[in-house]
Amino acid sequence: MNSSTYDEVFTPLSVNKFKHRARIALGNCPKQKPEMAQNVIPLQREASLTCSVEELVDQIIGPLQREVANLITCSKLKLEEALNIRSHREASISTCDLYNAGLATSFKKKQVYPSKNLKVLQTHHEQQETKRIPKPFSSTKIDKPFDICSPQTSEDLVEETALVLGPGMILLKHYIPFLEQVNIISKCRELGCGPGGFYRPGYNDGAKLHRYMMCLGLDWNPQTKSYGERRCHDNAAPPLLPNEFISLVCRALDHSHTLIERNLKVDNVNDALPKMSPDVCIVNFYPSNGRVGFHQDRYETQESLDKRLPVVSFSIGDSAEFLYGEQRDVNKAKSVLLESGDVLIFGGESRHIYHGVKAIVPDTAPPVLLEKTGLKPGRLNLTFRKY
Numbered sequence: 336m337n338s339s340t341y342d343e344v345f346t347p348l349s350v351n352k353f354k355h356r357a358r359i360a361l362g363n364c365p366k367q368k369p370e371m372a373q374n375v376i377p378l379q380r381e382a383s384l385t386c387s388v389e390e391l392v393d394q395i396i397g398p399l400q401r402e403v404a405n406l407i408t409c410s411k412l413k414l415e416e417a418l419n420i421r422s423h424r425e426a427s428i429s430t431c432d433l434y435n436a437g438l439a440t441s442f443k444k445k446q447v448y449p450s451k452n453l454k455v456l457q458t459h460h461e462q463q464e465t466k467r468i469p470k471p472f473s474s475t476k477i478d479k480p481f482d483i484c485s486p487q488t489s490e491d492l493v494e495e496t497a498l499v500l501g502p503g504m505i506l507l508k509h510y511i512p513f514l515e516q517v518n519i520i521s522k523c524r525e526l527g528c529g530p531g532g533f534y535r536p537g538y539n540d541g542a543k544l545h546r547y548m549m550c551l552g553l554d555w556n557p558q559t560k561s562y563g564e565r566r567c568h569d570n571a572a573p574p575l576l577p578n579e580f581i582s583l584v585c586r587a588l589d590h591s592h593t594l595i596e597r598n599l600k601v602d603n604v605n606d607a608l609p610k611m612s613p614d615v616c617i618v619n620f621y622p623s624n625g626r627v628g629f630h631q632d633r634y635e636t637q638e639s640l641d642k643r644l645p646v647v648s649f650s651i652g653d654s655a656e657f658l659y660g661e662q663r664d665v666n667k668a669k670s671v672l673l674e675s676g677d678v679l680i681f682g683g684e685s686r687h688i689y690h691g692v693k694a695i696v697p698d699t700a701p702p703v704l705l706e707k708t709g710l711k712p713g714r715l716n717l718t719f720r721k722y
Protein backbone atom coordinates (compact mmCIF):
# COMPACT_ATOMS: atom_id res chain seq x y z
CA MET A 336 0.00 0.00 0.00
CA ASN A 337 1.47 3.39 -0.84
CA SER A 338 1.40 6.61 1.15
CA SER A 339 -1.35 8.22 -0.87
CA THR A 340 -3.65 5.29 -0.04
CA TYR A 341 -2.94 5.78 3.66
CA ASP A 342 -3.55 9.48 3.32
CA GLU A 343 -7.20 8.82 2.58
CA VAL A 344 -7.60 7.14 5.94
CA PHE A 345 -7.29 10.45 7.70
CA THR A 346 -10.35 12.26 8.94
CA PRO A 347 -10.84 16.06 8.62
CA LEU A 348 -8.67 18.27 10.78
CA SER A 349 -9.61 19.03 14.33
CA VAL A 350 -6.84 21.25 15.45
CA ASN A 351 -8.15 23.73 17.99
CA LYS A 352 -7.26 21.70 21.05
CA PHE A 353 -3.73 21.26 19.76
CA LYS A 354 -3.43 24.94 19.02
CA HIS A 355 -4.48 25.60 22.59
CA ARG A 356 -2.01 23.08 23.99
CA ALA A 357 0.75 24.49 21.88
CA ARG A 358 0.07 27.96 23.23
CA ILE A 359 0.12 26.65 26.77
CA ALA A 360 3.44 24.94 26.16
CA LEU A 361 5.07 27.92 24.56
CA GLY A 362 3.33 30.90 26.04
CA ASN A 363 2.15 30.43 29.59
CA CYS A 364 5.32 31.05 31.42
CA PRO A 365 5.72 32.37 34.93
CA LYS A 366 6.29 36.08 34.76
CA GLN A 367 9.10 37.62 36.76
CA LYS A 368 7.53 39.20 39.86
CA PRO A 369 8.64 42.70 40.84
CA GLU A 370 11.29 42.63 43.49
CA MET A 371 9.96 42.94 47.02
CA ALA A 372 11.94 43.21 50.21
CA GLN A 373 10.47 40.61 52.52
CA ASN A 374 11.00 39.96 56.22
CA VAL A 375 12.03 43.54 56.76
CA ILE A 376 11.75 44.41 60.43
CA PRO A 377 9.66 47.60 60.88
CA LEU A 378 11.52 50.65 62.02
CA GLN A 379 11.11 51.38 65.72
CA ARG A 380 9.97 54.98 65.76
CA GLU A 381 9.59 55.73 69.51
CA ALA A 382 12.48 55.59 71.90
CA SER A 383 12.14 55.59 75.64
CA LEU A 384 12.97 58.96 77.26
CA THR A 385 14.39 57.31 80.27
CA CYS A 386 17.32 55.66 78.54
CA SER A 387 20.83 56.92 77.94
CA VAL A 388 22.00 58.53 74.70
CA GLU A 389 23.91 55.33 73.76
CA GLU A 390 20.80 53.21 74.34
CA LEU A 391 18.74 55.72 72.33
CA VAL A 392 21.21 55.56 69.45
CA ASP A 393 21.22 51.78 69.69
CA GLN A 394 17.39 51.62 69.60
CA ILE A 395 17.26 53.75 66.46
CA ILE A 396 20.35 52.53 64.64
CA GLY A 397 19.95 48.81 65.55
CA PRO A 398 16.71 48.25 63.59
CA LEU A 399 18.02 50.40 60.77
CA GLN A 400 21.12 48.20 60.49
CA ARG A 401 18.94 45.09 60.51
CA GLU A 402 16.73 46.54 57.80
CA VAL A 403 19.70 47.35 55.60
CA ALA A 404 21.14 43.88 56.22
CA ASN A 405 17.76 42.35 55.31
CA LEU A 406 17.52 44.37 52.13
CA ILE A 407 20.97 43.21 51.08
CA THR A 408 20.10 39.57 51.84
CA CYS A 409 16.84 39.84 49.88
CA SER A 410 18.59 41.35 46.87
CA LYS A 411 21.24 38.65 47.03
CA LEU A 412 18.60 35.93 47.17
CA LYS A 413 16.73 37.40 44.22
CA LEU A 414 19.91 37.59 42.21
CA GLU A 415 20.79 34.01 43.10
CA GLU A 416 17.29 32.96 42.11
CA ALA A 417 17.80 34.53 38.69
CA LEU A 418 21.14 32.80 38.29
CA ASN A 419 19.61 29.53 39.42
CA ILE A 420 17.00 29.62 36.64
CA ARG A 421 19.94 29.67 34.28
CA SER A 422 22.01 26.99 35.87
CA HIS A 423 19.17 24.60 36.63
CA ARG A 424 20.14 22.04 34.01
CA GLU A 425 19.66 18.81 35.93
CA ALA A 426 16.62 16.76 35.12
CA SER A 427 14.15 16.44 37.95
CA ILE A 428 12.81 13.00 37.57
CA SER A 429 9.32 11.64 37.74
CA THR A 430 8.25 8.03 38.29
CA CYS A 431 10.24 5.61 36.20
CA ASP A 432 7.91 2.67 35.92
CA LEU A 433 4.99 4.51 34.39
CA TYR A 434 5.71 3.40 30.90
CA ASN A 435 5.75 -0.24 31.93
CA ALA A 436 2.20 0.38 33.07
CA GLY A 437 1.36 1.73 29.64
CA LEU A 438 1.66 5.42 30.46
CA ALA A 439 4.04 7.98 29.13
CA THR A 440 6.80 8.76 31.57
CA SER A 441 8.26 12.22 31.71
CA PHE A 442 11.53 13.65 32.89
CA LYS A 443 11.33 17.35 33.47
CA LYS A 444 13.95 20.00 33.45
CA LYS A 445 13.83 23.70 32.88
CA GLN A 446 15.44 25.04 29.78
CA VAL A 447 15.79 28.72 29.18
CA TYR A 448 16.72 29.96 25.75
CA PRO A 449 19.90 32.06 25.78
CA SER A 450 18.01 35.27 25.09
CA LYS A 451 15.81 34.69 28.16
CA ASN A 452 18.84 34.09 30.37
CA LEU A 453 20.26 37.32 29.20
CA LYS A 454 17.02 39.11 29.78
CA VAL A 455 16.70 37.95 33.38
CA LEU A 456 20.28 38.81 34.17
CA GLN A 457 20.13 42.17 32.47
CA THR A 458 16.97 43.14 34.32
CA HIS A 459 18.52 42.44 37.69
CA HIS A 460 21.78 43.97 36.68
CA GLU A 461 20.08 47.14 35.57
CA GLN A 462 18.02 47.31 38.75
CA GLN A 463 21.06 46.83 40.93
CA GLU A 464 22.99 49.43 39.01
CA THR A 465 20.28 52.08 39.25
CA LYS A 466 19.95 51.52 42.98
CA ARG A 467 23.64 51.66 43.73
CA ILE A 468 25.29 54.19 41.50
CA PRO A 469 24.65 57.85 42.33
CA LYS A 470 24.54 60.30 39.44
CA PRO A 471 28.05 61.77 39.11
CA PHE A 472 26.85 65.21 38.03
CA SER A 473 23.24 66.18 38.31
CA SER A 474 23.50 68.14 35.07
CA THR A 475 24.96 65.21 33.10
CA LYS A 476 22.30 63.16 31.38
CA ILE A 477 23.34 59.52 31.31
CA ASP A 478 21.49 57.44 28.74
CA LYS A 479 20.51 53.90 29.58
CA PRO A 480 22.95 51.49 27.92
CA PHE A 481 21.79 50.63 24.43
CA ASP A 482 20.23 47.18 24.18
CA ILE A 483 21.22 45.64 20.86
CA CYS A 484 18.37 43.07 21.09
CA SER A 485 14.62 43.60 21.11
CA PRO A 486 12.90 42.52 24.29
CA GLN A 487 12.06 38.86 24.07
CA THR A 488 8.60 37.56 24.80
CA SER A 489 7.77 34.99 27.44
CA GLU A 490 7.51 32.50 24.59
CA ASP A 491 11.27 32.13 24.84
CA LEU A 492 10.89 30.29 28.10
CA VAL A 493 9.96 26.72 27.49
CA GLU A 494 10.10 23.65 29.58
CA GLU A 495 12.41 20.92 28.39
CA THR A 496 10.94 17.53 29.20
CA ALA A 497 11.37 13.99 28.01
CA LEU A 498 8.51 11.59 27.47
CA VAL A 499 8.86 7.85 27.12
CA LEU A 500 6.18 6.89 24.62
CA GLY A 501 7.13 3.22 24.50
CA PRO A 502 10.15 0.92 24.76
CA GLY A 503 12.90 2.65 22.77
CA MET A 504 10.56 5.52 21.86
CA ILE A 505 11.45 8.85 23.43
CA LEU A 506 10.19 12.34 22.79
CA LEU A 507 12.61 15.08 23.85
CA LYS A 508 10.36 18.14 24.13
CA HIS A 509 11.88 21.51 23.18
CA TYR A 510 15.29 19.89 22.94
CA ILE A 511 16.76 21.88 20.04
CA PRO A 512 17.84 25.33 21.25
CA PHE A 513 16.45 28.33 19.42
CA LEU A 514 19.69 29.26 17.65
CA GLU A 515 20.18 25.71 16.42
CA GLN A 516 16.65 25.73 15.01
CA VAL A 517 17.56 28.94 13.19
CA ASN A 518 20.75 27.32 11.83
CA ILE A 519 18.90 24.20 10.71
CA ILE A 520 16.36 26.31 8.81
CA SER A 521 19.04 28.38 7.10
CA LYS A 522 21.09 25.27 6.19
CA CYS A 523 18.01 23.51 4.79
CA ARG A 524 17.11 26.62 2.85
CA GLU A 525 20.62 26.88 1.40
CA LEU A 526 20.72 23.20 0.40
CA GLY A 527 17.06 23.20 -0.60
CA CYS A 528 17.54 25.92 -3.22
CA GLY A 529 20.48 24.09 -4.87
CA PRO A 530 20.81 20.88 -6.91
CA GLY A 531 18.97 17.98 -5.27
CA GLY A 532 16.89 20.51 -3.30
CA PHE A 533 13.22 20.59 -2.33
CA TYR A 534 10.65 19.23 -4.78
CA ARG A 535 7.17 17.85 -4.52
CA PRO A 536 7.28 14.10 -5.21
CA GLY A 537 4.49 12.49 -7.19
CA TYR A 538 3.32 9.11 -8.38
CA ASN A 539 2.89 7.75 -11.90
CA ASP A 540 -0.87 8.19 -11.61
CA GLY A 541 -0.34 11.94 -11.19
CA ALA A 542 -1.03 12.04 -7.42
CA LYS A 543 1.34 14.24 -5.47
CA LEU A 544 2.56 13.93 -1.89
CA HIS A 545 1.23 16.48 0.57
CA ARG A 546 4.70 17.77 1.36
CA TYR A 547 7.94 18.97 -0.21
CA MET A 548 10.99 16.78 0.18
CA MET A 549 14.76 16.94 0.00
CA CYS A 550 17.05 13.97 0.62
CA LEU A 551 20.51 14.15 2.15
CA GLY A 552 23.13 11.40 1.88
CA LEU A 553 21.06 9.13 -0.37
CA ASP A 554 17.93 9.75 -2.41
CA TRP A 555 14.69 8.21 -1.21
CA ASN A 556 12.20 7.50 -3.97
CA PRO A 557 8.65 7.38 -2.54
CA GLN A 558 7.31 5.82 -5.75
CA THR A 559 9.68 2.83 -5.83
CA LYS A 560 10.25 2.86 -2.06
CA SER A 561 13.98 2.55 -2.46
CA TYR A 562 17.18 4.46 -1.81
CA GLY A 563 19.56 5.43 -4.63
CA GLU A 564 22.61 7.57 -5.45
CA ARG A 565 20.68 9.94 -7.71
CA ARG A 566 17.10 10.91 -8.04
CA CYS A 567 15.14 9.77 -11.06
CA HIS A 568 13.39 12.92 -12.22
CA ASP A 569 16.47 15.14 -12.68
CA ASN A 570 19.45 12.86 -11.98
CA ALA A 571 20.59 15.19 -9.18
CA ALA A 572 22.78 13.74 -6.44
CA PRO A 573 21.49 14.50 -2.94
CA PRO A 574 23.58 16.93 -0.87
CA LEU A 575 25.75 15.49 1.91
CA LEU A 576 24.50 15.42 5.47
CA PRO A 577 25.90 18.49 7.27
CA ASN A 578 28.14 17.56 10.21
CA GLU A 579 26.24 19.78 12.61
CA PHE A 580 23.07 17.75 11.92
CA ILE A 581 24.91 14.50 12.64
CA SER A 582 26.30 15.90 15.90
CA LEU A 583 22.87 17.01 17.06
CA VAL A 584 21.42 13.56 16.38
CA CYS A 585 24.24 11.94 18.37
CA ARG A 586 23.77 14.42 21.20
CA ALA A 587 20.04 13.66 21.38
CA LEU A 588 20.77 9.93 21.48
CA ASP A 589 23.43 10.35 24.19
CA HIS A 590 21.00 12.43 26.21
CA SER A 591 18.27 9.80 25.83
CA HIS A 592 20.70 7.11 26.99
CA THR A 593 21.49 9.09 30.11
CA LEU A 594 17.79 9.53 30.86
CA ILE A 595 17.04 5.85 30.30
CA GLU A 596 19.97 4.75 32.46
CA ARG A 597 18.97 7.04 35.28
CA ASN A 598 15.25 6.45 35.23
CA LEU A 599 14.23 3.18 33.64
CA LYS A 600 14.99 -0.29 34.83
CA VAL A 601 16.54 -1.70 31.70
CA ASP A 602 19.23 -4.36 31.65
CA ASN A 603 21.13 -2.86 28.78
CA VAL A 604 20.53 0.66 27.55
CA ASN A 605 22.15 -0.18 24.19
CA ASP A 606 19.51 -2.84 23.57
CA ALA A 607 16.70 -0.60 24.70
CA LEU A 608 17.85 2.18 22.40
CA PRO A 609 20.82 1.36 20.16
CA LYS A 610 23.06 4.27 19.23
CA MET A 611 23.77 5.23 15.64
CA SER A 612 25.38 7.91 13.54
CA PRO A 613 23.04 8.77 10.64
CA ASP A 614 24.07 8.70 7.01
CA VAL A 615 20.72 9.54 5.40
CA CYS A 616 18.10 12.15 6.12
CA ILE A 617 14.76 13.01 4.55
CA VAL A 618 13.89 16.66 5.00
CA ASN A 619 10.14 17.21 4.71
CA PHE A 620 8.43 20.55 4.50
CA TYR A 621 4.71 20.31 5.26
CA PRO A 622 2.62 23.30 4.23
CA SER A 623 -0.43 24.04 6.38
CA ASN A 624 -2.43 21.28 4.67
CA GLY A 625 0.52 18.84 4.69
CA ARG A 626 0.40 15.30 6.02
CA VAL A 627 1.91 11.84 5.64
CA GLY A 628 0.00 8.58 5.82
CA PHE A 629 0.33 5.85 8.42
CA HIS A 630 3.39 3.77 7.51
CA GLN A 631 6.47 1.95 8.78
CA ASP A 632 10.06 2.95 8.02
CA ARG A 633 11.42 -0.40 6.86
CA TYR A 634 13.44 0.19 3.72
CA GLU A 635 16.90 0.64 5.20
CA THR A 636 19.52 -2.14 4.95
CA GLN A 637 18.78 -5.42 6.66
CA GLU A 638 21.72 -4.81 8.98
CA SER A 639 20.34 -1.46 10.09
CA LEU A 640 16.86 -2.92 10.61
CA ASP A 641 18.16 -6.03 12.40
CA LYS A 642 20.12 -3.86 14.80
CA ARG A 643 16.92 -1.81 15.28
CA LEU A 644 18.93 1.38 14.88
CA PRO A 645 16.71 4.32 15.73
CA VAL A 646 14.91 6.80 13.53
CA VAL A 647 15.53 10.32 14.86
CA SER A 648 13.19 13.10 13.84
CA PHE A 649 13.43 16.88 14.38
CA SER A 650 10.40 19.16 14.26
CA ILE A 651 10.74 22.86 13.48
CA GLY A 652 8.09 25.51 12.82
CA ASP A 653 4.38 24.73 13.12
CA SER A 654 3.31 21.85 15.35
CA ALA A 655 2.08 18.54 13.99
CA GLU A 656 -0.43 16.01 15.17
CA PHE A 657 1.65 12.83 15.03
CA LEU A 658 0.01 9.41 15.13
CA TYR A 659 1.78 6.24 16.17
CA GLY A 660 0.88 2.69 17.09
CA GLU A 661 1.94 -0.90 17.04
CA GLN A 662 -0.83 -1.92 14.70
CA ARG A 663 -1.54 -1.03 11.13
CA ASP A 664 -5.04 0.18 12.01
CA VAL A 665 -4.89 3.96 12.16
CA ASN A 666 -8.04 4.05 14.30
CA LYS A 667 -6.07 2.38 17.10
CA ALA A 668 -3.23 4.90 16.85
CA LYS A 669 -2.17 7.17 19.69
CA SER A 670 -1.57 10.83 19.06
CA VAL A 671 1.08 13.23 20.26
CA LEU A 672 1.79 16.85 19.45
CA LEU A 673 5.22 17.55 17.95
CA GLU A 674 6.30 21.15 18.47
CA SER A 675 9.15 23.28 17.26
CA GLY A 676 12.41 22.04 18.79
CA ASP A 677 11.10 18.56 19.62
CA VAL A 678 13.16 15.47 18.88
CA LEU A 679 11.34 12.16 18.49
CA ILE A 680 13.33 8.93 18.62
CA PHE A 681 12.08 5.45 17.89
CA GLY A 682 14.47 2.53 17.94
CA GLY A 683 14.90 -0.84 19.66
CA GLU A 684 11.52 -2.49 20.18
CA SER A 685 9.74 0.52 18.68
CA ARG A 686 11.78 0.64 15.46
CA HIS A 687 8.91 -0.72 13.42
CA ILE A 688 6.03 1.28 14.79
CA TYR A 689 3.44 2.62 12.37
CA HIS A 690 3.38 6.36 12.29
CA GLY A 691 2.15 9.33 10.31
CA VAL A 692 1.41 13.03 10.42
CA LYS A 693 -2.33 13.61 10.55
CA ALA A 694 -2.32 17.40 10.47
CA ILE A 695 -0.23 20.51 10.79
CA VAL A 696 -1.53 22.96 13.37
CA PRO A 697 -1.49 26.38 11.71
CA ASP A 698 0.06 29.44 13.38
CA THR A 699 1.81 27.51 16.12
CA ALA A 700 5.44 28.16 15.18
CA PRO A 701 7.25 30.41 17.69
CA PRO A 702 6.85 33.96 16.32
CA VAL A 703 10.49 34.82 17.09
CA LEU A 704 11.60 31.91 14.92
CA LEU A 705 9.49 33.16 12.01
CA GLU A 706 10.75 36.71 12.49
CA LYS A 707 14.33 35.53 12.51
CA THR A 708 14.15 33.11 9.57
CA GLY A 709 11.16 34.04 7.41
CA LEU A 710 10.12 30.36 7.44
CA LYS A 711 6.90 29.92 5.47
CA PRO A 712 3.76 28.69 7.24
CA GLY A 713 4.20 24.99 7.83
CA ARG A 714 6.49 22.49 9.45
CA LEU A 715 10.05 21.46 8.70
CA ASN A 716 10.86 17.87 9.61
CA LEU A 717 14.23 16.16 9.38
CA THR A 718 14.13 12.39 9.73
CA PHE A 719 17.54 10.73 10.19
CA ARG A 720 18.41 7.09 9.78
CA LYS A 721 21.39 4.80 9.29
CA TYR A 722 21.04 3.29 5.83
Ligand SMILES: O=C(O)CCC(=O)C(=O)O
Pocket residue numbers: 617619627632648657690691692716718
Ligand atom coordinates in the same frame (compact mmCIF):
# COMPACT_ATOMS: atom_id res chain seq x y z
O1 LIG B 1 7.23 14.31 9.65
C1 LIG B 1 7.34 13.43 10.47
O2 LIG B 1 7.35 13.65 11.68
C2 LIG B 1 7.42 11.97 10.01
C3 LIG B 1 8.12 11.79 8.71
C4 LIG B 1 8.21 10.35 8.37
O3 LIG B 1 7.59 9.53 8.94
C5 LIG B 1 9.11 9.92 7.31
O4 LIG B 1 9.72 10.74 6.63
O5 LIG B 1 9.24 8.70 7.13
Ligand SMILES: [Fe+2]
Pocket residue numbers: 630631632690
Ligand atom coordinates in the same frame (compact mmCIF):
# COMPACT_ATOMS: atom_id res chain seq x y z
FE1 LIG C 1 8.33 7.51 8.56
